[in-house]
Amino acid sequence: MTREQQIEYLKEAFLAINKTLSRKQLEQFLTYYEMLVEKNKVMNLTGITEFEEVVQKHFIDSIMYSEQLIKEDGSLIDVGTGAGFPGIPLKIVYPKLSVVLLDSLNKRVKFLNEVIEALELEQIETIHSRAEDGGRNPKLREQFTYAVSRAVANLATLSEYCMPFVVVGGKFISYKSGKVEEELASAEGAIKKLGGRIKDKVMFELPDSDMKRSLIGIEKIEKTKQKYPRKAGLPSKEPLK
Numbered sequence: 001m002t003r004e005q006q007i008e009y010l011k012e013a014f015l016a017i018n019k020t021l022s023r024k025q026l027e028q029f030l031t032y033y034e035m036l037v038e039k040n041k042v043m044n045l046t047g048i049t050e051f052e053e054v055v056q057k058h059f060i061d062s063i064m065y066s067e068q069l070i071k072e073d074g075s076l077i078d079v080g081t082g083a084g085f086p087g088i089p090l091k092i093v094y095p096k097l098s099v100v101l102l103d104s105l106n107k108r109v110k111f112l113n114e115v116i117e118a119l120e121l122e123q124i125e126t127i128h129s130r131a132e133d134g135g136r137n138p139k140l141r142e143q144f145t146y147a148v149s150r151a152v153a154n155l156a157t158l159s160e161y162c163m164p165f166v167v168v169g170g171k172f173i174s175y176k177s178g179k180v181e182e183e184l185a186s187a188e189g190a191i192k193k194l195g196g197r198i199k200d201k202v203m204f205e206l207p208d209s210d211m212k213r214s215l216i217g218i219e220k221i222e223k224t225k226q227k228y229p230r231k232a233g234l235p236s237k238e239p240l241k
Helices: 003-015 023-040 051-063 085-091 106-118 156-163 181-191
Strands: 075-079 098-102 124-127 144-147 167-178 196-205 211-218
Touching: 003 023, 003 051, 003 211, 023 051, 023 085, 023 106, 051 085, 075 085, 075 156, 085 098, 085 106, 085 124, 106 124, 144 156, 156 167, 156 181, 156 211, 167 196, 181 196
Parallel strands: 075 098, 075 144, 098 124, 144 167
Antiparallel strands: 167 211, 196 211
16 A cells, blocks of 8 residues: 555545544544554554554544544543543544653653654653542642543443542543443442543444443532542552442
8 A cells, every 4th residue: 555545544434433534634543653663663552553454543543532522622641541532532633632651661652752853743742651640730730621541441440540540520431342231330339439420431332343332421510539540560469349
């Protein structure tokens, strides 16, 4: 596929989910893809490297139905962002969104800084920190309209990582696979303890696949108690009930 064909593929893929991107945005996605695949040769960022697969399973997956949960004039922290998903795709599609990418691995943070510079993105920064430490940092705690996470962990654990970052009235949006009913039920107690309530549940299939996905929107209705998040390691070892 030539570069121009890749641009056309990106354009059509986003049009299929009702997103019309400018040439600049399409170029940003393509540059991001190229940098991701290049860096992946020396560092484990993603198991998916084929162009079409990255577009569908990383880019489109990060954006689908996001307009139902996110308003562009807000501030967002992507907790455990890894290779930058969903934070960087959200920033490209919603340029006015103020974004922080938080990750515990410094090598990934350095890669993300290279991407931000190459894509000439503004109002976006990276922070090298564990989620538990970031959630107790007064500069970050209850400072964001949205926290998002595509990390692989159960919802109770993710809620303890993410809810402390969100302002009252804001939302934690968890990107999950299709089957979430059981996980939602077992996380309800944790969500309540952290000051939240389940508000939105958007279920969908990725285009041209049978991959089922869910976006879970958890509204912050009261401040998170100071004792949360607990010290590093505990939220995953002993999820709240």
